[in-house]
Amino acid sequence: MPILLTALAVAIADGLFPIIVNFNRLGWSAPRRVFQSVAAGLLGRASFDGGVATALLGVALHCTIALIWTSIYALIVRRLPIVRRLVATTAGTMLVGVLYGAVIWCSMDYIVIKLSRATFTPPSSPAFWQQFIWHMVGVGQVIVWLTERVFAREARAATDASTYGTHASSPA
Numbered sequence: 001m002p003i004l005l006t007a008l009a010v011a012i013a014d015g016l017f018p019i020i021v022n023f024n025r026l027g028w029s030a031p032r033r034v035f036q037s038v039a040a041g042l043l044g045r046a047s048f049d050g051g052v053a054t055a056l057l058g059v060a061l062h063c064t065i066a067l068i069w070t071s072i073y074a075l076i077v078r079r080l081p082i083v084r085r086l087v088a089t090t091a092g093t094m095l096v097g098v099l100y101g102a103v104i105w106c107s108m109d110y111i112v113i114k115l116s117r118a119t120f121t122p123p124s125s126p127a128f129w130q131q132f133i134w135h136m137v138g139v140g141q142v143i144v145w146l147t148e149r150v151f152a153r154e155a156r157a158a159t160d161a162s163t164y165g166t167h168a169s170s171p172a
Contacts, residue, residue, distance in 0.1 A: 002150035003067070003070055003074055003147070005146075006143060006146040006147055006150065007063065007067040007069075007070040007071075008063070008066070009142055010066040010069070010070060010139060010142050010146075011062055011063045011065075011066035011067075013138050013139070013142055014062070014066065014134075014135075014138065014139050015034065015035070015062055017134055018030075018034045019031050019034050021130070022034065031055070032052065032055045033048070035054075035055040035056070035057075035058030035059050035062065036048050036050065036054050036055050036058055037058065037118065038058035038059075038061050038062045038118075039054040039057040039058035039061060040058075040116075040117060040118045040119070041061065041113065041116035041117060041118040042057070042061070042116070042117065043117065044117035044118075065108075069104050069139075069143060070143050070147065073100060073143050073144065073147055074147055077147065077148075083096060087144065087148050093144055093145060093148055094141070096140075096144050097136070097140040097141035097142075097143070097144035097145065098136045098137075098140060098141070099140070100140035100143060100144060101134075101135040101136035101139045101140020101143075102132065102136050102140070103140075104135050104139055104140060105131055105132050105135035105136075105139075106132075109121055109128065109131070
């Protein structure tokens, strides 16, 4: 459940960012258009003619993508001792968040979007760099910090349980 909540927080933050950035240009249609652009990965340009239905499809896809990236990080941190050592400090956690956010954006733009029916954002576009920086600050950081809180809480609970178990079995 905690991974789902982390993914939900990521999905909300990452969904709000383009809505806010594009609000001046798109007005109140920004939320619909932003999520229709996510659905364009499956439907192409037709997603913009689908109204609320394609926007809801975009929301579902967006949340699924956030869950996938959050789950990948959870696996990485559990399997790679170097990442666990890095996230043991505040500076290391920030570094991992920045790097993971950069990996997410580059993977999405260079692999996922290119393989989909959505529009690729070239590095020559200011939008590429806007998204790149956003993912380092607003996506990678959220995934790493919230996941670390979950794992730290689990580690404390395990330690408390083993300590409690030791004391409980000690003779009085």
